[in-house]
Amino acid sequence: MNSPEPDRYAVVGHPIRHSRSPLIHGMFAGQAGDRLTYDLIDAAPDEFESVVREFFESGGKGLNVTVPHKRAAYRLSEHIGQEAALAQAVNTLSIEHDSIRGDNTDGIGFMRDLTVNLKQSVAGRRVLILGAGGAARGIVGPLLGGEPSELWLANRTVERAYDLRKEFLGLGEIIVSSFEDLGKLPPFSIVINATSAGLKGEQPAFPGTLLTPGSFCYDLAYGADDTPFVAWARAHGAGQAEQGWGMLVEQAAESYLIWRGHRPDTSAVLATLVN
Numbered sequence: 001m002n003s004p005e006p007d008r009y010a011v012v013g014h015p016i017r018h019s020r021s022p023l024i025h026g027m028f029a030g031q032a033g034d035r036l037t038y039d040l041i042d043a044a045p046d047e048f049e050s051v052v053r054e055f056f057e058s059g060g061k062g063l064n065v066t067v068p069h070k071r072a073a074y075r076l077s078e079h080i081g082q083e084a085a086l087a088q089a090v091n092t093l094s095i096e097h098d099s100i101r102g103d104n105t106d107g108i109g110f111m112r113d114l115t116v117n118l119k120q121s122v123a124g125r126r127v128l129i130l131g132a133g134g135a136a137r138g139i140v141g142p143l144l145g146g147e148p149s150e151l152w153l154a155n156r157t158v159e160r161a162y163d164l165r166k167e168f169l170g171l172g173e174i175i176v177s178s179f180e181d182l183g184k185l186p187p188f189s190i191v192i193n194a195t196s197a198g199l200k201g202e203q204p205a206f207p208g209t210l211l212t213p214g215s216f217c218y219d220l221a222y223g224a225d226d227t228p229f230v231a232w233a234r235a236h237g238a239g240q241a242e243q244g245w246g247m248l249v250e251q252a253a254e255s256y257l258i259w260r261g262h263r264p265d266t267s268a269v270l271a272t273l274v275n
């Protein structure tokens with residue numbers, strides 16, 4: 001008797017070579033004894049849509065979408081989850097009623113890492129997000145939902161921060177600052193790096209007055225060593241500085257839940273990745 005083909009999943013990005021998603025989803029599948037494959041697909045922006053359509057037409061079950069395609073994935077999705085609609089970005093594609101559904105699990109993955117794994121609460125705390133691009137857009141809604149006392153947004157190009165603020169007005173108040181004015185502000189309780197500066201090995205010269213020993217810093221980016229932001233935070237006296245490995249694993253678990261109907265155990269997978 002022939003056993004059925006394993007279900008097919010993949011992550012699409014450009015570049016994609018260094019993605020840890022196959023490793024993470026492979027471990028999730030191993031926990032549950034799920035038979036599936038999870039591949040890397042490198043697609044340039046002008047190929048993205050045809051690659052996605054071909055994947056699903058040939059029976060693929062689900063795709064993760066990463067830089068630079070999250071907006072394009074949002075545009076091609078026929079059904080959109082609530083978080084994806086807010087972020088106007090999609091990182092998880094699946095098939096629902098024969099058409100493509102787009103979800104965004106970045107925000108929920110971030111909040112789970114922050115509040116469950118790292119045991120931080122957002123309620124009543126002054127929070128600063130550095131950066132106003134795609135990564136910031138994915139976390140603003142969930143952070144506002146956590147009811148911080150103040151949510152600040154600072155960006156090198158300050159107009160982009162104002163644009164983002166306008167989009168989220170219905171959900172809560174965001175206070176915008178330029179990078180230049182950050183030195184005039186009292187320290188923050190939580191500081192989140194959502195810029196892509198570190199990916200280029202850069203770290204903007206943020207004032208150390210943003211931090212006290214009570215400050216918790218989180219970098220949405222991650223790497224084998226301290227990211228430039230984590231190194232900056234430690235050097236300027238933050239009580240705790242973490243990089244985004246936990247968010248990576250938690251957003252993957254939420255995608256897995258959408259695709260397979262059960263949420264994997266993330267703690268063992270996270271421990272394997274960071275050790």
Ligand code: ATR
Nearest residue numbers: 131132133134135136156157160195196197202204
């Ligand atoms: P992503 O999806 O990673 O957020 P993006 O939408 O291109 O990518 O946004 C990149 C973010 O990192 C932006 O906030 C960008 O600032 P600008 O809007 O001023 O471009 C920020 N960024 C990138 N390189 C930076 C640097 N060297 N210093 C400060 N901010 C930087």
